[in-house]
Amino acid sequence: MLDRLGPAAWAKVERETNTGPADLISLCVYDDSKTIALISASATHLGLPVEEALRVFGRYWVRFAELSSFGPIMDFTGQDLVTFINNLDRMHRSVVLAMPDARVPSFTLMEETRKRLLVRYRSDRTGLETFVIGLLEGLMDRLNETGSVEVAGRAGNTIDFAIHLDRD
């Protein structure tokens, strides 16, 4: 469904909603409260609960990033889900070199079977659980996978996400 829309349509949406990936990245980097405020604002605008808005946003953000000038970095990170997740930490670490104030998360692929991936997310932030679910869903969209994401466990500052893939 999303694939039917061309990049031009997305670029337009982006302009109409007045947010670009750089906005979000720099917002993320320098002020958490702003990001949350932005998302809550759009949640009220859409009539969604904040958690839900965070998820929609995460999913949407991947699209944004992919079709924007951040696309090449996304491509560089990987063209399949496993490679992407395995490379995510190296990408984020490299990004931090340019943005020293950034506090990036860490993603580790703990288990991998054909139909299920277990991803451990570590962060010194809280409250981003549904955002991460949205991001992982967005990655699935991007990498031509369908399936679902659920929380498989929480401990301290780590959350395990199980990605169930609709594969034969």
Next chain:
Amino acid sequence: MQPAVTIRESQLGALFRAYIKVDAELVVIAVGPFFLSRETEVVPGAQLTELFSLRYDREDGQAPPMEAAIPAMADTPERLELFCKSKNIRLAGIVFSADDGFLLALNIVPEDFIIEGQGLHISDFSQIDASVPALTLIGMQRALLAEARQAAIDLANAQSEALELLDRTQRLGSYIVHDLTNYLSIIRLNVANLARSGGSADASRSAIEAATRHVSDLVLSLERLTGHRNVEATPIPVDETIRSNLAFLAAALPADFTLDFIGGTAGAAVRVGRTELVHMLTNVIVHARGAMPDGGSITISTYRSNEGPEGHSKTSQGEWTVIKVIHDRRGIDDEAVRLMLDPQALARPDGAEFALRSMRTWARSTGGDVKISSLPAGTEICIHLPISDEVGGAEPVLVTTAGLAKPQTARTARVLVVEDEIHALDAMIEILRREGYAATPAANAAQAIEALADDDFDILLTDVVMPERSGVELAHEVEARHPRIGIILMSGYLPDESLLRPHWRMLRKPLDISLLSQTLAATHAKLAV
């Protein structure tokens, strides 16, 4: 000789992602993960010299062939560079000799692949390869530059939009001033008329009433202009708006939903806020999603209809835009529909009724309505919105309450009065007739030209600001054809002086009746000379 260290294949692959083991004849024996992870011709059994050429080849035709160069470099610190013959990929490293041939310990040397899109990934580089941060940083810098450039363009656009808005506001402001002065003139003229006995009191009273109504409309627009409401409220194209926000709407749905849009209104525009429309559709979709826990399909379609929503007479000739949202699961039960339609029933803020009722309130505020029906399998939501015509005032229609002009005597001055505001025109005609002039009304420049073709006039008394042709243009044209005619212009503000002839007379609006009489008399007297 016993090797000092033993390196496993996997460690070799971690250090040198693109290593190649060849035998003494340079036939490939084994390759690193860079080649394994993608389809390449670099596979065991392939001949190295057919796949790659040496760097020297490009610079120096005398370069030694690979068969000689590789053994010569073995176990030296010299750098080996290989160019892939079929792809723009460069490998670099050093050569070790091995029992059965050579180990080429190679890594990828990044060209500008981020832009070229050669399909390289972070994992194509060894853990310690500084290319990864370097390339990521280059990518970040480019992305941020591109964003900055876009931001600059957006800023410039926003600036010109702001200027345009300001311009429009100023124009709107001067229209309002113009209209207000017109209405004030009407009121004054009619009050003067009422004060005189013999005038048609009923006509004056209704003219004053109408003027007051218009004035309060203007006050309303002024309120809108100064408040934070949508100033322009220009009609937006329905299909285009939905289409360009489809991605946004779809983002509210999980992957097991499909969202389709069939736009069939052929450019129909409705006078609603863009965000409101998107907001309402989002509500519908979020609600539909809640009703379909196992996913499903949602279709938005639009079409034109001559039939309005229930309660609107079919005879009203206004066309309607219908936005229909259908989803293929039973969304709400009849009880919910009843609750929604019952204005007495309380709606819970989190319930479907609430969202749907707010949608109905919105649709009604735009002159439309919303209808919800449950289908055998699914739910259908129909939003009717009136199609809005293009903005712009209707052509003034001349209502001839003044009757036919009396036959003119030689001494009666014949005045052609041009005024696009119909009540002002009526009142002025009546006053002029009472003053003893033979006054003929014209509601615009075209009518004035027509009247001049049929009759002779002594004086042209014309409003300046009129749609289509202005009074100044009219005056120039009339004077060119009838040089002897006396010209009096009426305006709320002074028109551009350079466009005026020195002998023309100006009257300021709102009109002062006695000044009008004086000016007419003076103009007439001058003509008689």
